[in-house]
Amino acid sequence: MKTAVFVLIVVVFGVLHQDFWNWDNPGLVFGSIPVGLAYHASYSVVAAILWAIAVKFAWPTRLEKWADGEEVD
Amino acid sequence: MSFILSQAPPAGPVSITPLIVLAIYLCLLLGLALFSGKFFRGTSKDFFVASHSIGPFMLLMSVFGTTMTAFALVGSTGKAFQLGVGTYGMMASSSGLIHAACFFLIGIRVWSIAKRHGYVTQIQFFRSRFESSGLGYVLFPILVLLVVPYLLIGVIGSYRVIGPLTKGMFPDFFAATGGAIPSSITGIVICGVVLTYIFAGGSRAAAWANTFQTLVFMAMGVLAFYLISDKLGGLQAAIEQANPAHLVRTPSELEVMGKSGSFMRDIGISQITFLTYMFIPLSVGMFPHLFQHWLTAKSAKSFRLTVIAHPLCIAVVWVPCVLIGLWATGVFSENPSEAWPASAKGILGGLPDSSVGAVLSVTLKFLITNPVIVGLVTAGILAAIMSSLDSQFLCLGTIFTNDIVLHKAKKDRYSEKQIIMIARGFIIGIVLVTYALSLILEKQQNVFDLAVWSFSGFAALTSLVFASLYWKRATKAGAYACVLTVAASWLYFFIKSGGHEYTVGGVMPVAICFFAGAIAMVVVSLFTKAPSQETIEKFFP
Numbered sequence: 001m002k003t004a005v006f007v008l009i010v011v012v013f014g015v016l017h018q019d020f021w022n023w024d025n026p027g028l029v030f031g032s033i034p035v036g037l038a039y040h041a042s043y044s045v046v047a048a049i050l051w052a053i054a055v056k057f058a059w060p061t062r063l064e065k066w067a068d069g070e071e072v073d
Numbered sequence: 074m075s076f077i078l079s080q081a082p083p084a085g086p087v088s089i090t091p092l093i094v095l096a097i098y099l100c101l102l103l104g105l106a107l108f109s110g111k112f113f114r115g116t117s118k119d120f121f122v123a124s125h126s127i128g129p130f131m132l133l134m135s136v137f138g139t140t141m142t143a144f145a146l147v148g149s150t151g152k153a154f155q156l157g158v159g160t161y162g163m164m165a166s167s168s169g170l171i172h173a174a175c176f177f178l179i180g181i182r183v184w185s186i187a188k189r190h191g192y193v194t195q196i197q198f199f200r201s202r203f204e205s206s207g208l209g210y211v212l213f214p215i216l217v218l219l220v221v222p223y224l225l226i227g228v229i230g231s232y233r234v235i236g237p238l239t240k241g242m243f244p245d246f247f248a249a250t251g252g253a254i255p256s257s258i259t260g261i262v263i264c265g266v267v268l269t270y271i272f273a274g275g276s277r278a279a280a281w282a283n284t285f286q287t288l289v290f291m292a293m294g295v296l297a298f299y300l301i302s303d304k305l306g307g308l309q310a311a312i313e314q315a316n317p318a319h320l321v322r323t324p325s326e327l328e329v330m331g332k333s334g335s336f337m338r339d340i341g342i343s344q345i346t347f348l349t350y351m352f353i354p355l356s357v358g359m360f361p362h363l364f365q366h367w368l369t370a371k372s373a374k375s376f377r378l379t380v381i382a383h384p385l386c387i388a389v390v391w392v393p394c395v396l397i398g399l400w401a402t403g404v405f406s407e408n409p410s411e412a413w414p415a416s417a418k419g420i421l422g423g424l425p426d427s428s429v430g431a432v433l434s435v436t437l438k439f440l441i442t443n444p445v446i447v448g449l450v451t452a453g454i455l456a457a458i459m460s461s462l463d464s465q466f467l468c469l470g471t472i473f474t475n476d477i478v479l480h481k482a483k484k485d486r487y488s489e490k491q492i493i494m495i496a497r498g499f500i501i502g503i504v505l506v507t508y509a510l511s512l513i514l515e516k517q518q519n520v521f522d523l524a525v526w527s528f529s530g531f532a533a534l535t536s537l538v539f540a541s542l543y544w545k546r547a548t549k550a551g552a553y554a555c556v557l558t559v560a561a562s563w564l565y566f567f568i569k570s571g572g573h574e575y576t577v578g579g580v581m582p583v584a585i586c587f588f589a590g591a592i593a594m595v596v597v598s599l600f601t602k603a604p605s606q607e608t609i610e611k612f613f614p
Binding site: 013018020028031034036037040043044045048051059060062063066068069072 | 161167177309322351377381384388392396
């Protein structure tokens with residue numbers, strides 16, 4: 001279930017990456033960063049948060065134990 | 074670069090201070106790496122995978138440093154200058170998402186299996202998973218041929234940095250290059266430094282050196298960004314003077330006035346190209362040198378920092394570089410602001426697309442007059458280049474030794490010392506080939522184009538590693554079909570493109586090669602004999 005949720009989130013992220021609504025927007029954020037760049041820089045930050053959540057809630061503990069030579073069910 | 078070097082040398086003496094700063098940096102790097110050699114345990118396992126001893130921070134730095142090369146610093150600035158703002162979204166933000174996904178979904182699992190069963194190379198893993206010795210002999214030349222262009226972009230990238238930087242420094246010695254240090258000497262120095270520290274301590278020395286170099290290039294990238302923006306009057310003034318056509322992604326043609334007349338340049342990116350470019354970052358799932366870095370990890374927990382911080386590190390490096398590339402469109406136009414140096418006028422306005430890799434170094438040279446700063450920032454660019462070269466050289470030596478020489482040899486046929494000597498010998502051979510090719514190709518190929526082709530090949534092969542880890546039904550015949558289909562389709566597009574940028578109706582060839590490989594894997598696996606139960610239990614705990 002957890003894996004399915006994360007796969008779904010990654011797919012949503014894939015869609016958000018294609019920000020067609022910013023394609024011909026020449027505006028600037030804070031008067032200095034083009035909208036298309038500011039959006040994707042923010043996207044990088046949110047991607048880091050996504051992976052932090054994945055590490056917290058979907059960490060492969062069982063695999064880790066197996067790699068260390070422990071018996072797993 | 075040939076355009077820049079063919080210009081007359083600048084009037085008056087040129088300070089050699091930047092070169093002295095570079096020499097000091099290289100000495101420091103060598104000192105650190107040679108010191109790490111004191112921890113070398115003398116075993117082949119220590120030489121190849123640092124005895125699985127690398128902790129979280131060093132793993133992050135070495136993995137990040139390895140994935141960021143001339144492609145990130147030199148290529149991103151040049152590409153933003155050429156295409157505009159979409160460069161970041163096209164390569165960097167997608168990499169933040171997909172690289173981390175590969176580390177999480179492929180890296181940790183591969184590390185666990187390799188640690189449990191004692192694999193040192195990617196090919197050992199595939200041979201065992203697909204129960205086929207022959208698969209290794211098919212994969213070996215493909216991996217080597219794909220790594221070589223990646224090596225070339227590093228070495229050629231260094232030429233494009235050192236050439237413009239040293240132009241006019243040695244007019245008496247190097248008259249043919251306008252006083253610049255020739256590429257042949259730059260190549261010897263860069264390859265020599267990297268070889269020295271790899272030989273000293275193998276994987277551990279590479280990890281130490283990469284950590285140092287990654288910190289240097291991140292810091293110097295930020296410093297260059299700050300200084301250039303300051304020189305342009307601040308962030309707001311810098312972007313206002315940029316060519317506004319580069320601020321959007323809508324494809325269009327821009328007339329550029331060059332020294333030899335005007336020509337049209339495509340700018341912007343189509344939606345379909347932008348979308349299919351997302352396949353390129355999948356390459357980290359199959360890079361053999363990254364596979365080797367993963368295996369150096371002390372524990373699976375060491376991956377946590379890498380997975381989380383990698384997208385942020387990418388942003389720290391790419392956002393400044395893309396902005397510098399955008400600013401350069403204004404600085405080096407036919408009508409630059411009165412505030413900029415007169416020498417800037419028209420310098421890059423007429424730069425052909427094949428030479429935009431020089432944008433960063435030329436921007437630095439024209440806007441930053443403090444030679445120490447120029448030297449430091451250039452050291453940062455070289456750091457990014459060398460932090461990839463070392464892992465690639467080492468990995469080729471590792472796979473040749475383990476997958477070709479030792480694969481069929483009887484146990485104890487070679488001593489630990491002999492194994493390390495064999496690896497070193499192959500590394501020297503690869504360095505010589507790379508050096509020779511770099512001198513032949515430096516004036517013909519765009520750094521960025523070569524990188525994309527190399528990445529495309531690896532990215533298309535990612536379906537192989539993914540199926541091997543997550544699909545029990547993936548078979549030996551399916552693996553062969555996948556590899557051969559990817560190789561054939563990649564070769565077809567590469568030949569058709571002539572090695573330059575190429576799309577099929579806007580679609581990046583990598584997307585087609587990836588799906589072709591994945592379909593071949595699935596279809597052939599379903600119609601062939603499933604792997605043995607023993608293999609399933611070995612790889613699917």
